[in-house]
Amino acid sequence: MQTKKLKVICALILGFTLLLSSMTLAAGKVSNIDFEDASVIGVVKTLARGAGLDLVLSGEQGALQSKKTTVHLRDITPEEAVEYVLKTNGFNYERKGRVILISTLPQDLSQTAYGAEVKVVALKSLSAQKGSELIGKIMPSISVQAGEKANSLVLRGKSFEIAEALELLAGMDKPAPQVLIEGKILEVTRSSSLRLGLDYNGGSFAFLTDKNTRKISLASDLSATLNFLVASGQADIVASPRIATADNHEAVINVGTRVPYAVPTRDNSGLTSKWAVEYIDAGVKLKILPKVGEEGLITVELQPEVSSVKEWRSTAAGEFPVIAARNAQTTVQVRDGETIVIGGLLSDGSRENIVRLPVLGYLPIVGIFFQNKAEEKTKTEIIFLITPHIMENTK
Numbered sequence: 001m002q003t004k005k006l007k008v009i010c011a012l013i014l015g016f017t018l019l020l021s022s023m024t025l026a027a028g029k030v031s032n033i034d035f036e037d038a039s040v041i042g043v044v045k046t047l048a049r050g051a052g053l054d055l056v057l058s059g060e061q062g063a064l065q066s067k068k069t070t071v072h073l074r075d076i077t078p079e080e081a082v083e084y085v086l087k088t089n090g091f092n093y094e095r096k097g098r099v100i101l102i103s104t105l106p107q108d109l110s111q112t113a114y115g116a117e118v119k120v121v122a123l124k125s126l127s128a129q130k131g132s133e134l135i136g137k138i139m140p141s142i143s144v145q146a147g148e149k150a151n152s153l154v155l156r157g158k159s160f161e162i163a164e165a166l167e168l169l170a171g172m173d174k175p176a177p178q179v180l181i182e183g184k185i186l187e188v189t190r191s192s193s194l195r196l197g198l199d200y201n202g203g204s205f206a207f208l209t210d211k212n213t214r215k216i217s218l219a220s221d222l223s224a225t226l227n228f229l230v231a232s233g234q235a236d237i238v239a240s241p242r243i244a245t246a247d248n249h250e251a252v253i254n255v256g257t258r259v260p261y262a263v264p265t266r267d268n269s270g271l272t273s274k275w276a277v278e279y280i281d282a283g284v285k286l287k288i289l290p291k292v293g294e295e296g297l298i299t300v301e302l303q304p305e306v307s308s309v310k311e312w313r314s315t316a317a318g319e320f321p322v323i324a325a326r327n328a329q330t331t332v333q334v335r336d337g338e339t340i341v342i343g344g345l346l347s348d349g350s351r352e353n354i355v356r357l358p359v360l361g362y363l364p365i366v367g368i369f370f371q372n373k374a375e376e377k378t379k380t381e382i383i384f385l386i387t388p389h390i391m392e393n394t395k
Contacts, residue, residue, distance in 0.1 A: 039066070091103070121166065122152045125176060131172070135153070179290040179389065181243050181290070183286065183385065186226060188381050239253070239284070251287075256283010259279065262275045282308055284382060301329075303329050307324065340384075341383065345382045347381075
């Protein structure tokens with residue numbers, strides 16, 4: 001008898017609690033939802049009633065009746081509260097208008113009952129492979145197939161999951177900033193570069209990554225001096241490249257020659273049957289990786305390299321070039337339009353000087369007797385000037 005009375009009292013308390021919650025929810029926006037050890041179906045029905053929603057149940061009803069939950073939510077709408085209660089208790093659901101479909105079936109059967117939505121998404125800037133990996137990691141419940149040729153994704157899942165995936169893709173599928181790299185590569189005699197103040201044994205400039213390389217800001221007097229050296233023949237412009245690349249994508253500037261050399265090839269019997277020609281690059285190479293940050297800042301990773309054929313070495317398989325290379329690697333942060341100057345990549349060379357007597361030294365045939373030829377050792381320096389610009393997207 002006492003047990004029956006206790007059950008009746010508990011039922012009255014639960015009913016009174018649900019009634020009060022329903023009265024509170026009727027106002028729409030709520031600030032307080034509290035259920036203590038109440039049945040999931042009772043909580044969901046109360047919340048749905050307050051939100052003006054209808055419920056359709058499928059699967060085992062006992063799971064909804066027997067499972068208990070405790071809810072303490074603040075500043076939340078009834079619609080949001082229904083979703084939180086169902087999600088945290090492991091029930092599948094789908095909302096269609098003012099109706100919520102609730103199922104205790106496994107997720108794949110639940111999707112079959114309600115109908116899985118299929119959506120084809122055409123991507124603009126984001127690659128299909130990256131988009132597929134992104135959705136697969138963040139929303140594993142969605143089936144994703146990447147169409148590489150059309151750069152599209154095929155999404156299959158519940159309607160609310162598809163909507164969340166579309167919102168996520170919209171935030172990621174944006175055109176990457178473009179960076180225009182203006183470069184100038186100069187070959188300067190070492191004596192002239194010393195007059196520029198580029199003395200790498202001193203400490204007047206900030207170090208870059210390489211111990212023999214420095215960074216300076218391009219002042220107007222330096223620019224004027226470089227122009228003077230070019231005009232007077234003391235410096236040569238090796239190249240003035242302009243190249244555009246996407247944010248966080250490497251650009252390569254290569255100025256030089258491809259040196260051929262022969263390599264023996266062998267047939268199936270192991271005997272040398274013919275020779276194949278292979279190539280090795282020699283000259284000036286510059287790798288640039290720009291990364292656009294906030295407020296017009298650009299982080300630039302630079303890898304300059306200067307190489308030349310030092311000698312040809314004879315082996316049993318033939319002659320092969322020996323490449324002398326000098327390189328550096330550094331990371332610099334500049335603003336849009338600022339110029340980076342990199343020097344310190346020195347190379348040795350030689351040139352022939354001819355001294356002639358006036359008039360007589362220029363005579364044909366006999367002029368060679370009035371000339372003096374001398375080979376002069378030279379040391380030159382390659383100077384890189386790099387100016388990155390952020391290009392505005394037109395779309």
